[in-house]
Amino acid sequence: MESHLDLYLDYLTVEKGLASNTRASYSSDLLKFLTYLKDRGISDWRQVRYSEVMGFLSQSQEQGLAPRSRARLLSALRGFFKFMVRDSHLPESPVANLTSPRLRRQLPSVLSVTEVERLLAQPNPELPLGQRDAAMLELLYGTGLRVSELVSLTLARVNLEVGFLVVLGKGSKERIVPVGEAATEAVRSYLMGSRPRLLKGKMTETLFITNRGAAMTRQGFWKLLKKYGREAGLKKELTPHILRHSFATHLLERGADLRSVQMMLGHADISTTQIYTHVARERLREVHKKYHPRA
Numbered sequence: 624m625e626s627h628l629d630l631y632l633d634y635l636t637v638e639k640g641l642a643s644n645t646r647a648s649y650s651s652d653l654l655k656f657l658t659y660l661k662d663r664g665i666s667d668w669r670q671v672r673y674s675e676v677m678g679f680l681s682q683s684q685e686q687g688l689a690p691r692s693r694a695r696l697l698s699a700l701r702g703f704f705k706f707m708v709r710d711s712h713l714p715e716s717p718v719a720n721l722t723s724p725r726l727r728r729q730l731p732s733v734l735s736v737t738e739v740e741r742l743l744a745q746p747n748p749e750l751p752l753g754q755r756d757a758a759m760l761e762l763l764y765g766t767g768l769r770v771s772e773l774v775s776l777t778l779a780r781v782n783l784e785v786g787f788l789v790v791l792g793k794g795s796k797e798r799i800v801p802v803g804e805a806a807t808e809a810v811r812s813y814l815m816g817s818r819p820r821l822l823k824g825k826m827t828e829t830l831f832i833t834n835r836g837a838a839m840t841r842q843g844f845w846k847l848l849k850k851y852g853r854e855a856g857l858k859k860e861l862t863p864h865i866l867r868h869s870f871a872t873h874l875l876e877r878g879a880d881l882r883s884v885q886m887m888l889g890h891a892d893i894s895t896t897q898i899y900t901h902v903a904r905e906r907l908r909e910v911h912k913k914y915h916p917r918a
Contacts (some may be wrong), residue, residue, distance in 0.1 A: 624660075624668060625792060631706045640794040641789055652699040665763075668707060675715045676700060699820050731868040740858055745851040746838065751817035752834060756847055758806075758813035759831055759839070763863060765806030767870035767888050769793075770863035771913075774839045776830040783807050792889040799886050870901040870917055 632650055634642040641649075659679045683693055697718070725801040733744070743760050747753035757774075763773055770788050774803035778807060781791040786807055787802045810830075818832065826884035833839055845863060859865065871884050885896040 624657055624666065627668060627707065627712060628657065628703070630710075631703050635702075635704060640796075642793050642795075645793075648695065649699045649702070652696045653703055655683075656696075656700060671717050673720075676718050676721065686740075730825060732859055732865055733869045734857070734859065734865060736873060738859075739856070739866075741855040742851055742857065742861075745854045746913060748812065751820050754813050754817040755821065755831060756851070758809040759844060760811035760848075761852070762802070762808040764866045764870055766790075766800045768800070769839050769867065769868045769889075770844060773842055773863070774829075774831060774844060775831045777828040778830055779828065781810065783811055790889065793891075796889065798804075798886065798889050804818045868899070871896070875899050 628650070631653075632646060635646050636643075638689060652836075657677055659682065662676060663675070665675065679696065680693060680708070683696060688696070701716070701718050701721070704718050706711065707713040708716050714911075722738055727859065743757070743764065746756035746760065748757050755901075759773065760829065762768070763770070766788060768790060769792070772792060776788065780791075782788070786802045786832070790798050790800050806830055821832050821834055822836050827836065827838065829838040831839040831844075834841065848861050848863060848866075852859070867888070871888060876882050879895060880898055881900065884899065885893050888896060890896045
């Protein structure tokens, strides 16, 4: 049974181009299901019925698995059994008639423009690391990149003269993202100032590096972001994704069209981008309630 799981995971990587994190999540979910089946004496995928799948999903719910995680679990099972039928390992899928639970979409947390400005003002551009951090923060907010996309940027993918980045996003899909004036100037200052000093003679194509000349990591940047958030007096628990959410929300609040924001964020489905229109409406409602005399 494990060999079929390996085949499916290879298929996700090679043919579907799934990111390593997504592949790892699917692998974890499917291995849990395999353990569940073996505990019940099932040693062949052809023995799996609808009742076994429902029993596994019910057990996951009883163990406190969140609705979003259960939906991902079902997605992993549906994809696996679809693959098994397609490659003639099974005559039919035991989950063909199962539908994913409807999830209540939680509105993402965002910063106000004032809060973003306070955050961006924290790094000291007179210091080499401060100059680097200012460039990273400006670029993250100015482009809406995912943190993994930010730390994996290379010099060849940054064109400051024209003002755009070539970003390698989820599923190894490339997209072009424009860079505004503030972010451009911050990155240019970093490239001409502190980056050569941080390299100390080393050579690397990675854009953002540590004080040891190594590539900046997601975890390293997250720690920096939290530090600057505390120094800015922000009460929200800061994550890199909050700056991405803020980028999208602020664009839509100022009249950007949804399709353009979708392209900049690299969303495959525009319904994913539409959540930010709900954020913008909710913020307008809050402003009205706070300031209108008869609200």
